[in-house]
Amino acid sequence: MIETAGLSVRYGSVEAVAGVEFDARDGAVTGLVGPNGSGKSSLLGAVSGAIRRAGGTIMVGGDDLGSLRPRERAKRLASVAQEEHGEFPLTVWESVLLGRSVHRGGWSSYTPDDKAVAAEAMRRTGITEFAERPLGDLSGGERQRALIARALTQDATHLLLDEPTNHLDVRYQHEILSLVAELPLCTVAVLHDLNLAARYCDRLILLDGGAIAADGDPDKVLRPEVIEPVYRIATRRVDIDGVPQLLFSPLTRDDKS
Numbered sequence: 727m728i729e730t731a732g733l734s735v736r737y738g739s740v741e742a743v744a745g746v747e748f749d750a751r752d753g754a755v756t757g758l759v760g761p762n763g764s765g766k767s768s769l770l771g772a773v774s775g776a777i778r779r780a781g782g783t784i785m786v787g788g789d790d791l792g793s794l795r796p797r798e799r800a801k802r803l804a805s806v807a808q809e810e811h812g813e814f815p816l817t818v819w820e821s822v823l824l825g826r827s828v829h830r831g832g833w834s835s836y837t838p839d840d841k842a843v844a845a846e847a848m849r850r851t852g853i854t855e856f857a858e859r860p861l862g863d864l865s866g867g868e869r870q871r872a873l874i875a876r877a878l879t880q881d882a883t884h885l886l887l888d889e890p891t892n893h894l895d896v897r898y899q900h901e902i903l904s905l906v907a908e909l910p911l912c913t914v915a916v917l918h919d920l921n922l923a924a925r926y927c928d929r930l931i932l933l934d935g936g937a938i939a940a941d942g943d944p945d946k947v948l949r950p951e952v953i954e955p956v957y958r959i960a961t962r963r964v965d966i967d968g969v970p971q972l973l974f975s976p977l978t979r980d981d982k983s
């Protein structure tokens with residue numbers, strides 16, 4: 727479980743996250759949605775510890791995030807950030823295997839079990855064939871799947887994903903999110919695509935201007951009267967097989983005024 731209270735993130739005079747309180751349950755996928763600049767990545771970054779919070783508390787598995795030693799933190803939280811920069815000198819296999827390093831002491835080498843966990847994560851994300859390729863040579867979508875495989879290999883109890891479907895083709899968008907939805911973890915994912923969020927999230931937190939505009943299951947949040955004022959786009963909803971799906975059309979001149 728992840729719980730925050732009064733969580734704030736500031737960049738100079740910009741308050742990107744303004745005293746947010748939410749909880750994300752174990753065994754569920756909580757989606758963070760909202761327009762560009764609404765504070766999704768800042769909120770996720772604060773929870774992962776990558777971005778310094780200006781105030782508030784973050785509890786992960788019942789303990790204050792700040793009280794956890796780095797190794798314990800890594801056993802509890804695995805995260806995939808929006809863009810991982812760098813030269814990527816490692817092969818895909820080496821990079822995925824690095825996820826096991828939090829379970830190894832000092833210089834001890836990887837065990838057959840570590841290698842089996844890494845191989846299984848690669849199989850599930852469809853990247854086995856790229857094992858010997860340098861990570862930096864992969865396409866954006868292939869690299870995204872490799873980074874997700876590394877996070878799965880870390881075998882943490884909480885998973886943070888910032889736009890995990892970014893760069894993925896339509897098949898892998900669904901494959902990766904259905905894989906994530908099956909994991910018995912506490913997962914928080916930033917998603918732009920509201921229709922994917924509807925299908926794979928148990929709960930949605932809609933951010934607007936750094937604050938929570940709506941919080942609840944997809945049926946409750948994905949309603950035109952909730953979505954339209956936040957995204958400022960005309961929205962229609964249809965329910966397909968019990969899953970809400972949204973259709974959008976640009977505002978007319980009259981709507982804008």
Ligand SMILES: Nc1ncnc2c1ncn2[C@@H]1O[C@H](COP(=O)(O)OP(=O)(O)OP(=O)(O)O)[C@@H](O)[C@H]1O
Pocket residue numbers: 737740741742760761762763764765766767768769
């Ligand atoms: N490093 C930074 N320095 C200054 N302002 C920043 C910085 N990072 C983010 N911001 C600002 O903080 C606010 C929230 O940004 P954030 O990236 O968290 O939003 P987001 O909802 O993830 O956006 P997007 O959907 O575009 O990825 C925005 O106003 C943004 O301009």
